Amino acid sequence: MVRIMGRIGGPRAIEALAAQLRVPDQKTRDQVLVSLSACNYRAFGAGAAEVKRSIELEANHGARIVAASLDIGGDTSVETLARALHLELERTQDRLLLLLSFLFDPSAILQARRQLATGSQDKRSFALEVIDNLVSNDLKSVAMPLLDESPLDERLRRLAPRFPQARLPRAARLREIAHWATESTSPWTVACAVYTIAELRLTELTDVIDSAQASLDPLIRETAVFAAARVSFVSEAEQSELAAVNRS
Numbered sequence: 001m002v003r004i005m006g007r008i009g010g011p012r013a014i015e016a017l018a019a020q021l022r023v024p025d026q027k028t029r030d031q032v033l034v035s036l037s038a039c040n041y042r043a044f045g046a047g048a049a050e051v052k053r054s055i056e057l058e059a060n061h062g063a064r065i066v067a068a069s070l071d072i073g074g075d076t077s078v079e080t081l082a083r084a085l086h087l088e089l090e091r092t093q094d095r096l097l098l099l100l101s102f103l104f105d106p107s108a109i110l111q112a113r114r115q116l117a118t119g120s121q122d123k124r125s126f127a128l129e130v131i132d133n134l135v136s137n138d139l140k141s142v143a144m145p146l147l148d149e150s151p152l153d154e155r156l157r158r159l160a161p162r163f164p165q166a167r168l169p170r171a172a173r174l175r176e177i178a179h180w181a182t183e184s185t186s187p188w189t190v191a192c193a194v195y196t197i198a199e200l201r202l203t204e205l206t207d208v209i210d211s212a213q214a215s216l217d218p219l220i221r222e223t224a225v226f227a228a229a230r231v232s233f234v235s236e237a238e239q240s241e242l243a244a245v246n247r248s
Helices: 002-008 011-018 026-038 046-072 076-101 106-118 121-134 137-147 152-159 170-178 187-199 203-212 218-231 236-247
Strands: none
Touching: 002 011, 002 026, 011 026, 026 076, 046 076, 046 137, 046 152, 046 170, 076 106, 076 121, 076 137, 076 170, 076 187, 106 121, 121 137, 137 152, 170 187, 170 203, 187 203, 187 218, 203 218
16 A cells, blocks of 8 residues: 555655654555655655654664674674674665655755665765765764764764664673564564574573564574574583673
8 A cells, every 4th residue: 555655646645655654664664765755755844853753763773783783793603693784774774865855855865875775986975975965964963874884883983972872792782683673673683683692502592582482473483493493402511612702
């Protein structure tokens, strides 16, 4: 229905779509934004305030992803989850750009969106410059740290005044990601966190695996069954060694 409204267009379709800007389900929210863009939606007054609030919520989610990416590290043992978090950040960036296109020059913002997704380094740099010139200062400090290509720790530092994030040890961060709501996060990311717990043999997180086995999502549930079997074969010596590594 959301996709159909985007094709139909018109004031009534736009009104119905705009009312769902903050629908909890991420897939539905993505389609709402795409459909509003197809309807050439421009937000004013109360509508603009709602879009700005949505931008802040997306930025807060993005800051959480950046912090999680830093906390899990970049070694090969967490490579699958690191890629999943990178995709989560890319999806957040895309939602931010669509939201910005409802407030500022849509043609320029959407062209920048295309260049950031598929362009060369020079085109991506130019796209970021266009966004920086178009977006108001109050939203620039919210969006630009998530859209540019600076190191993750620098992005988190710039986001901290508005969206502070606690830094966590790896095991604690894995526990948190495994409990992220699948309405706002891809089930794939949650499943990757559960898988990583098994790969790192984190026996202290077996309760997380047990909980995931009761998930309504089949991917998470099946991954948890695999993880439970894998963790159960860890010897006592391995447990002590792995626990020491993951506390560091």
